[in-house]
Amino acid sequence: MGQDRKSGKGDTDGDAVREPSQAERTRQDILEVATREFAEKGYSGARIDEIAALTSTTKRAIYYHYESKQGLFIAVLENAYRGIRALEATLDLDHLEPADSIRTLAGFTFDYQWAHADFVRLVMVENIHHGAHLEAAVSLRNVNVPILDAVHRVYARGVATGVFRPGIEPIDIHMTISALAFFNVSNRFTFSRIFDHDLGDPAIRAARRSVVIDTVLRFLQADAPAAG
């Protein structure tokens, strides 16, 4: 039952974007289900059996394709990082007014992380485990560095035109944006419950979004010359 493959070939086709092979579709299916499972339950709480049950394949296939629970988690993590960095790369921050670029980047980061809570939660899970799995994902440095370059270019333009104050490290800009966007998702449940302030509420989130953008801009803005 269920022999829905198209052609038996399609293995080492070096040219155009071909239809994914059955194996590729299986791997993708596993990856998506595993992303949800790990993000929901954490690394130790995630169950390979549960992942298998929600897939169109079996547990045996998961071990065949990803070797181990660790191997699967690493693949999930890599995939998640690639997701945000790929979208960031489409932002075209170089052709906007510097302050608008920062507004765009901070707003995008805030929205993306909210919409992709799985990404945020996977990063939390990985940090709980001291970043041990990321060690095996060497390629990720190249995936993540471009965002620093982009921030650097925007910041340099802003300093040149006098709208940004000098002396700030690009990594501090990126970290501030990330921290403010991350917290809304990472601490959503504890914060909402403790302060009776639902971070999931659209109105509250919209207000927070402007505060975050505002905070980042004020951090960068050149001080107005004193009157008098």
Add this chain to the structure above:
Amino acid sequence: MGQDRKSGKGDTDGDAVREPSQAERTRQDILEVATREFAEKGYSGARIDEIAALTSTTKRAIYYHYESKQGLFIAVLENAYRGIRALEATLDLDHLEPADSIRTLAGFTFDYQWAHADFVRLVMVENIHHGAHLEAAVSLRNVNVPILDAVHRVYARGVATGVFRPGIEPIDIHMTISALAFFNVSNRFTFSRIFDHDLGDPAIRAARRSVVIDTVLRFLQADAPAAG
């Protein structure tokens, strides 16, 4: 072996600060070990056997005193929140210049969260589990609300004297401080590894500390009147 209790009584003594009973010491011992275990391995990764082995008691005693793994985790969480709020309460923010109060609070939060990574990690673990355990810890609202009041008073003083701009919600001030302090601990491993920028390095941490304080202050500061 090991019958080091002082007296067989000491159970319901309602007056002064007495020496803790043997039972209290056992509970405290378990709590400390469990805090480390849950913070290190996450909720599902934590092993009651492991906690028992590092305690001076047995697994049986843990279930006697805390009923279940969940019960133990809730006790650990409550204890951790109480820790930071109790220290915050000693800051005496009402008698400093408003900007200095904010500097003190932001600096304290940054330092405390770094020094008590266990607290940060427990909060992460609880959020991974959608804040489910916090529901059982009703008393925590009263523990956490005072910090909002304190921020409100400082902010109001600052607006009155003209150093802070009006229109900001105290919860946004607290959230911004928390987010910026939290991130350094919560994302320490992924961030350090991905950007080759060790957040554990004392020099890097000190620099980040000033950036965080600076960011919070600039968020609050009244705009300088334009020259001209």
Add this chain to the structure above:
DNA sequence: GTCTATAGCTCGATAGAC
């Protein structure tokens, strides 16, 4: 100390494409 359930993982075998 002992029970029961279940975790991660492995083995043997299979069906179809070359």
Add this chain to the structure above:
DNA sequence: GTCTATCGAGCTATAGAC
């Protein structure tokens, strides 16, 4: 016949519970 992708069943260790 070999290589790839897959499956059902079962192994060993250890979890939480009492």
